[in-house]
Amino acid sequence: MNLKITALILIFSMFLAACNSEGNGEPQTSKVPDQKWEDIEQEAEGSTVNLFMWGGDNGINRYIDDWVAPKLKENHDITLKRHPMDTNEFIQKLQTEKKAGKDKGTIDIIWINGENFKNAKENQLLLGSFASKLPNYEKYINQDKNFTKSDMGTDIDGMEAPWGNVQFVMWYDSEKVKNPPKNMDELKKFVKEHPGKFTYPNPKDFSGNAFLRHVLYEKTDQDPKLNEKDDPSWLEGEDEAFWKDLKEISPHLWRKGKTYPESLSQLDQLYSKGEVWFTLGFNEARGEGLIKDGVFPPSTESFVLDVGSIGNTHYLSIPFNSPNPEGAMVAINFMESPEAQLAKMDPSMWGEGMVLESDRLPKDIQKELQALNRGDTVLSTKELEEAYLPELNSTYIDWIKEHWLNEVVQK
Amino acid sequence: MKLYKNKRILPYLQIAPAFLLIVGLLGYGVFNGILESLQVDFSWTVEAYQTLFGNSAFWTSLWYTLYITFVSTMIALLVGLCLTHFLYPYLVKDRWKAVIWVPMLFPHFAAGYLIVLLFSDSGWISGLLFQSGAISQLSDFPNLVNDTNGLGIIMTYVWKEIPFVVLMLLPVYVQMDERLKDVVLTLGGKKHDEFLTAQWPYLWPTIIEIAIILFAFIFAAFEVPYLLGVTFPQMTPVLAFDWFFDGNWDQRPVAFASMVVVTAIIVMLTIAVYSSTQKYRHRLMKGS
Numbered sequence: 001m002n003l004k005i006t007a008l009i010l011i012f013s014m015f016l017a018a019c020n021s022e023g024n025g026e027p028q029t030s031k032v033p034d035q036k037w038e039d040i041e042q043e044a045e046g047s048t049v050n051l052f053m054w055g056g057d058n059g060i061n062r063y064i065d066d067w068v069a070p071k072l073k074e075n076h077d078i079t080l081k082r083h084p085m086d087t088n089e090f091i092q093k094l095q096t097e098k099k100a101g102k103d104k105g106t107i108d109i110i111w112i113n114g115e116n117f118k119n120a121k122e123n124q125l126l127l128g129s130f131a132s133k134l135p136n137y138e139k140y141i142n143q144d145k146n147f148t149k150s151d152m153g154t155d156i157d158g159m160e161a162p163w164g165n166v167q168f169v170m171w172y173d174s175e176k177v178k179n180p181p182k183n184m185d186e187l188k189k190f191v192k193e194h195p196g197k198f199t200y201p202n203p204k205d206f207s208g209n210a211f212l213r214h215v216l217y218e219k220t221d222q223d224p225k226l227n228e229k230d231d232p233s234w235l236e237g238e239d240e241a242f243w244k245d246l247k248e249i250s251p252h253l254w255r256k257g258k259t260y261p262e263s264l265s266q267l268d269q270l271y272s273k274g275e276v277w278f279t280l281g282f283n284e285a286r287g288e289g290l291i292k293d294g295v296f297p298p299s300t301e302s303f304v305l306d307v308g309s310i311g312n313t314h315y316l317s318i319p320f321n322s323p324n325p326e327g328a329m330v331a332i333n334f335m336e337s338p339e340a341q342l343a344k345m346d347p348s349m350w351g352e353g354m355v356l357e358s359d360r361l362p363k364d365i366q367k368e369l370q371a372l373n374r375g376d377t378v379l380s381t382k383e384l385e386e387a388y389l390p391e392l393n394s395t396y397i398d399w400i401k402e403h404w405l406n407e408v409v410q411k
Numbered sequence: 412m413k414l415y416k417n418k419r420i421l422p423y424l425q426i427a428p429a430f431l432l433i434v435g436l437l438g439y440g441v442f443n444g445i446l447e448s449l450q451v452d453f454s455w456t457v458e459a460y461q462t463l464f465g466n467s468a469f470w471t472s473l474w475y476t477l478y479i480t481f482v483s484t485m486i487a488l489l490v491g492l493c494l495t496h497f498l499y500p501y502l503v504k505d506r507w508k509a510v511i512w513v514p515m516l517f518p519h520f521a522a523g524y525l526i527v528l529l530f531s532d533s534g535w536i537s538g539l540l541f542q543s544g545a546i547s548q549l550s551d552f553p554n555l556v557n558d559t560n561g562l563g564i565i566m567t568y569v570w571k572e573i574p575f576v577v578l579m580l581l582p583v584y585v586q587m588d589e590r591l592k593d594v595v596l597t598l599g600g601k602k603h604d605e606f607l608t609a610q611w612p613y614l615w616p617t618i619i620e621i622a623i624i625l626f627a628f629i630f631a632a633f634e635v636p637y638l639l640g641v642t643f644p645q646m647t648p649v650l651a652f653d654w655f656f657d658g659n660w661d662q663r664p665v666a667f668a669s670m671v672v673v674t675a676i677i678v679m680l681t682i683a684v685y686s687s688t689q690k691y692r693h694r695l696m697k698g699s
Contacts, residue, residue, distance in 0.1 A: 088656045115658030123660075196550055202642050204653060259557050259641035273533040275550070398659050405468065409643045 030103070032128040033326050037135055040326045041076065047327040048079040053111035055084020056265060059289040063349040072334055078327055083107075087116050094125040094319050105321035108328040113314040114152040114206075115394045117160055120317070127318040127325055129158035134329060136336040137161055140356040146390065147313040147355070153230045153393030160315035161332050162355040164344065166283040167309045167384050168210050171377070175299040176277045183306040184218055184245045191252035197277045199254035199261060199270070203397075203404045207264040207281045210310060212400050213392055216242055218307040226392055232399040243407040250408055260409075272296060282312050284384060285351030288375035292348070302377050308389035313355065338365040347375040441674060448667035459664035468643075468650070469669060475644040476630060476673075479561045483568035484625040488618060490569065491576025496606070499584045502577065515574045523567045523638040530555040530563065556639055563639035564646070568629055579621045580614070587613055616692050623684055627677045631670075647673055 033040050055061055069080040090110055097105050120126050131137050147162055172180045181187040191198050201208030217226060219242040250257035254276050261267040264281055271279040272295050290296040318328045334340055338361050341354040358369060448459050463469050501507040529535050537552035546552055556563035591609040636646035647669055654666035
């Protein structure tokens with residue numbers, strides 16, 4: 001009897017598997033609309049655009065729901081729906097839809113960068129090259145800038161459009177720390193004097209990984225610069241100083257380095273409760289909203305490390321099976337408009353930097369930009385620009401992730 | 412003849428809806444997982460399993476998972492059994508049942524978070540101790556959450572599963588023949604003989620069943636270790652999740668392979684236990 005059931009299960013599963021592979025022909029994907037822009041705008045009118053994005057930040061959500069969505073409705077009669085979902089999950093959703101041959105999806109715009117873009121591009125989950133069709137992209141974005149060409153080592157080819165530029169900074173509680181450590185030597189000294197008050201997120205986390213990329217810059221800074229080599233294999237034998245310092249601070253970190261926060265939000269939580277005195281992350285203006293919401297103590301200040309501050313760009317893109325590519329393009333174009341980018345910089349909303357060239361902006365927007373007070377915890381544009389470091393190829397992220405467990409935690 | 416045939420087929424028909432649901436959803440998932448673990452770039456290979464078995468992090472994780480599962484299951488069973496054994500006259504009353512049932516109302520994730528709120532370094536208990544002067548610094552409080560021994564995970568599971576153990580054992584106690592206890596006493600048995608000879612034979616098949624359910628559940632669970640675990644070692648499901656959702660998609664077959672191994676362990680354990688106790692269960696059912 002047992003055998004019969006097993007046989008039944010097997011037959012049934014094979015049947016299901018067969019169903020699956022039958023539908024596996026090349027899916028009929030949507031195409032990048034090739035009409036004139038006016039026609040695209042007309043087509044998009046009255047439609048609904050579904051935006052899938054990471055939803056873990058109140059300021060960002062506020063900006064989309066309270067500013068972008070109503071304006072888009074008003075200007076283009078487009079209904080923008082925000083769906084909070086972790087980036088790797090909607091990329092996975094698209095991958096599943098691709099496999100199942102589902103050519104009419106549910107997602108029109110996705111918010112991605114770096115490795116997610118690389119995966120999406122390599123697995124043909126994106127609609128195609130659309131960025132150069134957007135009037136605002138053509139008009140206000142400097143096409144010579146590297147962030148329009150390459151996203152952490154992956155050629156963009158117009159398949160995603162830049163949305164925001166952020167830089168990596170550190171935050172600390174100025175009531176507890178007078179002179180924050182700005183390089184590894186100072187940090188080593190600091191953690192020995194104040195055990196348990198510093199830590200960084202597990203490098204699986206994007207921000208935790210970015211902290212280690214700064215340390216990597218500091219420990220191996222040489223010519224040619226790290227970012228010009230897209231393959232970290234040359235680090236073999238050159239990485240001793242890097243791991244040695246990380247190992248040295250490890251026992252003096254939070255929880256004696258036996259465990260690390262799994263995510264940036266966990267580190268923020270520890271900082272908020274005063275368990276640690278530092279937090280970190282991309283978006284130099286992130287602290288403003290968090291102080292206002294009472295998450296960070298009011299005595300929070302920010303600083304950049306001596307080695308510099310990695311600048312990272314994030315993008316908007318359209319999936320291969322978007323049911324409304326016209327609406328998606330109009331919405332993305334709007335989000336790259338001077339007024340939308342300026343509103344995004346407002347610290348009560350999101351607060352992050354714009355991707356547009358300031359001297360190409362209309363005069364009145366330029367004036368507003370100069371008058372804009374980003375908040376006391378945000379470093380000056382000059383200081384941030386001087387500290388600017390280019391982002392590394394995404395292969396370095398994997399390299400750090402892969403070796404960190406062996407080199408730092410398990411020893 | 413026809414009747415005989417129908418009688419044979421009828422049970423199969425009756426079980427068909429449940430069977431289809433389980434095989435259709437679960438079976439298909441497992442089947443697909445196995446497929447994915449055996450395919451790299453559309454060609455068949457056992458490469459993923461080779462990588463997996465050669466990975467020391469996986470072995471550490473597997474032992475760690477076994478340890479946490481075993482300890483949680485044992486404690487939950489023991490406490491649940493004691494509670495039912497000594498309190499069952501009360502527990503059959505709705506009022507007391509409700510008290511024991513409370514932890515069942517919480518999803519596992521909420522239970523895990525409750526443990527964080529209570530037992531973390533900056534949690535309520537550490538705060539209370541600090542206020543009362545028992546510890547001089549919040550960080551002097553022992554690490555009970557996100558600790559390498561998995562205490563937080565174990566606490567969550569014990570707290571959540573005790574009511575389940577009670578729920579499963581109560582009917583056994585209710586159905587037990589009270590007169591057997593009297594027989595033991597009349598024949599000169601002691602209190603513990605009463606338990607061992609009159610009650611244990613009825614209890615242990617159910618206890619083993621509960622143990623298997625708990626084992627399978629904790630062994631393959633994700634959310635609690637994700638919330639309360641440490642960077643290293645990780646429980647296997649968390650490790651698999653990380654591999655699956657890692658930016659580097661080459662790791663995906665390995666993630667599937669690790670879950671196939673977990674499933675295989677559970678299935679083998681269940682088969683082993685059931686086949687070795689089947690005879691006894693049969694006799695017990697017929698005898699009563």
